[in-house]
Amino acid sequence: MQFELNLPLTHLARRIGLDRAARVWWRSAQAVGALAGRIQDLGIDCGFAARHTAYLPGNLLDMEGLRHEAALRERIGLRSRLMARAELRRETRIDKAGAIRSAGNAEVDPVRLVRGLWRSAEARERVPSPWTWWMSMRPASR
Amino acid sequence: MATISRFDPAGHVVLATGYELAPFLRPRGYQVISTWALATGPQKRSLWPSRCLIWQAADPYLYLRTTQDGRVIAGGEDEEFSDAATRDRLIPRKIAAVRRKLARLMPDLDTRPEFQWAGCFGASGSSMPAIGPVPGMPRCLAVLGYGGNGITFSAIAAQLVRAAILRIEDPDAGLFALA
Numbered sequence: 001m002q003f004e005l006n007l008p009l010t011h012l013a014r015r016i017g018l019d020r021a022a023r024v025w026w027r028s029a030q031a032v033g034a035l036a037g038r039i040q041d042l043g044i045d046c047g048f049a050a051r052h053t054a055y056l057p058g059n060l061l062d063m064e065g066l067r068h069e070a071a072l073r074e075r076i077g078l079r080s081r082l083m084a085r086a087e088l089r090r091e092t093r094i095d096k097a098g099a100i101r102s103a104g105n106a107e108v109d110p111v112r113l114v115r116g117l118w119r120s121a122e123a124r125e126r127v128p129s130p131w132t133w134w135m136s137m138r139p140a141s142r
Numbered sequence: 143m144a145t146i147s148r149f150d151p152a153g154h155v156v157l158a159t160g161y162e163l164a165p166f167l168r169p170r171g172y173q174v175i176s177t178w179a180l181a182t183g184p185q186k187r188s189l190w191p192s193r194c195l196i197w198q199a200a201d202p203y204l205y206l207r208t209t210q211d212g213r214v215i216a217g218g219e220d221e222e223f224s225d226a227a228t229r230d231r232l233i234p235r236k237i238a239a240v241r242r243k244l245a246r247l248m249p250d251l252d253t254r255p256e257f258q259w260a261g262c263f264g265a266s267g268s269s270m271p272a273i274g275p276v277p278g279m280p281r282c283l284a285v286l287g288y289g290g291n292g293i294t295f296s297a298i299a300a301q302l303v304r305a306a307i308l309r310i311e312d313p314d315a316g317l318f319a320l321a
Binding site for chain 2: 001002003005006007008012015016020023024027028031032034035038047049051052053054055056057058059060061065066069090091092093094100101105107108109110113
């Protein structure tokens with residue numbers, strides 16, 4: 001469960017402009033926090049653990065690209081910063097020049113999360129129980 | 143295929159159908175992507191110290207994370223979907239590729255899969271989801287194109303759909319609107 005999009009902020013900004021790209025990334029970051037809050041408020045047991053992410057270099061961004069990406073994310077107020085080789089190795093045992101470290105992400109069991117949300121909605125009678133739903137789907141020829 | 147025998151004409155319909163879209167939805171640049179993943183056996187002593195989520199600035203990217211019971215889930219090798227049979231037939235080859243990349247990154251891990259699977263998702267060229275009213279269809283909304291980021295985008299979708307149904311203005315509605 002992470003706020004980072006598949007397309008880097010620097011790339012998305014080139015596509016749709018920085019104004020819009022920044023809003024998409026902020027909204028995504030906000031959504032992770034909102035969902036974490038919801039899980040807590042509803043008391044859903046889904047293996048939730050706050051985690052940061054390590055975004056390694058690859059064919060989209062090399063280290064120079066990661067540097068620009070981290071700088072832009074920091075500049076617009078996201079919880080990302082560049083980490084160098086030593087810190088990356090301490091955190092992950094991976095030996096690469098560095099990575100972008102982003103806080104405010106999480107690990108969940110998605111099946112338990114969905115089951116918990118569904119059961120909560122059922123309990124608040126926001127959705128019919130499976131039996132009620134099944135009965136309502138049958139032909140009206142009774 | 144279900145037939146709805148009762149429909150409340152004052153209500154709304156929200157289409158959240160995953161990667162398969164209703165035929166009247168034709169978003170530009172929409173692609174269905176196949177992806178493959180594995181889960182190892184529990185190995186708490188071999189896991190990296192921070193247990194952070196790891197992925198790459200790459201296309202396609204490898205991602206890896208740990209689970210509560212000490213497994214590693216790793217996946218990637220994404221490619222464009224052709225059909226389910228082909229996707230599933232590729233499981234051994236794709237999982238072998240994921241294992242190779244995982245082993246290169248993390249030589250101390252036991253990469254043997256206890257579970258392996260394939261799946262699909264819908265994606266846009268911008269990696270952004272499309273969320274909002276369906277043009278020309280009153281009280282009909284759709285959410286699609288979550289890409290590899292389904293959990294987060296579904297949370298955004300829940301907020302935007304709620305605002306639309308309650309007729310509360312959301313400043314980001316235009317950003318994610320269906321074309």
